Amino acid sequence: MIEQLSWKVGGQQGEGIESTGEIFSIALNRLGYYLYGYRHFSSRIKGGHTNNKIRVSSTKVNSVADDLDVLVAFDQETIDVNYKELNDHGVIIADSKFEPKKPEDTKAVLYSVPFTELATNLGTSLMKNMVAVGATCAILNIDVEVFREVVKEIFGKKGEAVVQKNMEAIRQGYQFMLSETEGQISHLELAPADGKKRMFMIGNDAIALGALAGGARFMAAYPITPASEIMEYLIKKLPLVGGTVIQTEDEIAAATMAIGAGYGGIRALTASAGPGLSLMMESIGLAGMTETPIVIIDTQRGGPSTGLPTKQEQSDLLAMLYGNHGEIPKIVIAPSTVEEAFYDTAEAFNLAEEYQCPVIVLSDLQLSLGKQTVEPLDYSKVEIRRGKLIPLQEELPELPQKGYFKRYEVTEDGISPRVIPGMKNGIHHVTGVEHDETGKPSEKPLNRKQQMDKRMRKIQHVHFNTPVYKNCPHEESDLLLIGFNSTRGAIEEAIGRLEKEGLKVNHAHIRLIHPFPSEELLPLIKSAKKVAVVEHNATGQLAKIIKMNVGYGEKIVNVLKYDGNPFLPSEVYTECKQLFQPQEI
Incomplete structure (x- = not known):
């Protein structure tokens, strides 16, 4: 057997x-x-x-x-x-x-x-x-x-x-x-299984279920591989809880509709792949400037252009961080298993409302379309937190004559009070140009600096449950393996083989990409002789981000694959083994 x-x-x-x-x-x-x-x-x-x-x-x-x-x-x-x-x-x-x-x-x-x-x-x-x-x-x-x-x-x-x-x-x-x-x-002949009941699902279904559990009630999207299953799942399920899905004419409309729903107090999302996200970039900037919560799912695939639309790649990373014109607050998270895809998507809606900014959930084709056994999900772990959104039943203070609500009030934590449109004494301006505390357009240099600092200040201390997944049994390691999204399984198997050959290997999988968890990663990199960053792109995008935020570039080597196929454990093992001379193993 x-x-x-x-x-x-x-x-x-x-x-x-x-x-x-x-x-x-x-x-x-x-x-x-x-x-x-x-x-x-x-x-x-x-x-x-x-x-x-x-x-x-x-x-x-x-x-x-x-x-x-x-x-x-x-x-x-x-x-x-x-x-x-x-x-x-x-x-x-x-x-x-x-x-x-x-x-x-x-x-x-x-x-x-x-x-x-x-x-x-x-x-x-x-x-x-x-x-x-x-x-x-x-x-x-x-x-x-x-x-x-x-x-x-x-x-x-x-x-x-x-x-x-x-x-x-x-x-x-x-x-x-x-x-x-x-x-x-x-x-x-297979050895007998334990007979326990478990779920068997693709990552896209987990993302969609996470959105549903996280309180999402509106989705606007345009079909695209490998993200379409998210919309297909929610088309069936959202109406059962009073929500709806709209298939738009393009990704620009999808993003702006989701922003409109978010402004109206509805938890909203859109989902796409690299080409669609490129079209959404201006709208994502609008969400950043107006401080409107929105959740965007990016299921990465082979690029550029139409590229390899049905093949594995992780080449949207830098675009998701820096693709907008100008500078906005933004949170980017990257689940690495189907279970994490469920919980992280649900949490994304909390982060979007608490920090009043776009939250991007970064997936890849292998995670989104690969089907995995999943332990029963624990819905008690899902909570709804709406940040500084003022409840509809709460009375707002009277405004001075011809006055406006300070929707973009400069606060110590950078997060301003938020109201639902139509609330008495909550009237304010909303515009994509720079504005003052009430939303009125303003080009005054001092106001510009105050508003920019306020917006950027609010994501200096993002609270995310597990910014870095760590399997680090060694205080000092011969090798630290780092990855994100679906490479986790191949890395874990490769580590088992490397450990059998006498190497001390630690593993860090990054789940909060932006703001980058430098403090969590720094001691692991410092205590490692060598650092291998495993990713599906040609330029080592994650490695670049690590070097920029943590340093120690002389220790870091790239383990790259960009032929459209997922990493096999043996490939990660072979690449890492070659980093050491025979006498070192």
């Missing part, structure tokens, strides 16, 4: 590749296994190679697996593209329809199974993915009945006959593979 399994299904988009992986993984999740799934797909609706790689384990996993145990192929391209990942004991299960050929330089065993033929005999070739699931069950010694509940949920609306046909497709795939192998692949 094995504790972990890496399984991949591939073919052309539109062949049911995603549903095959979905059915397989949901059933195993319900058995109590931990899973981590990552899907490669082309930036078109139909056609082009796609695959779904799923890691199954009896213990928690947070990254893509280095190798592959089972490859399910619906075409020859899947074998040609992915076979090099197969380990020496790997298995290829391929549709006999295309007469599969195994490359000579692999030790994997190839089984040709009539996916399409068996499915067609049952009524439709569309069920070939269910035949493939059944063949997988035979390889892993999994009872096909564990899939019945999932099949019923997915196909139940089409009638019991459809459910039975799909189950029969699974059974026939199982029986055919069993006869082919004669039960000789026991080395791929």
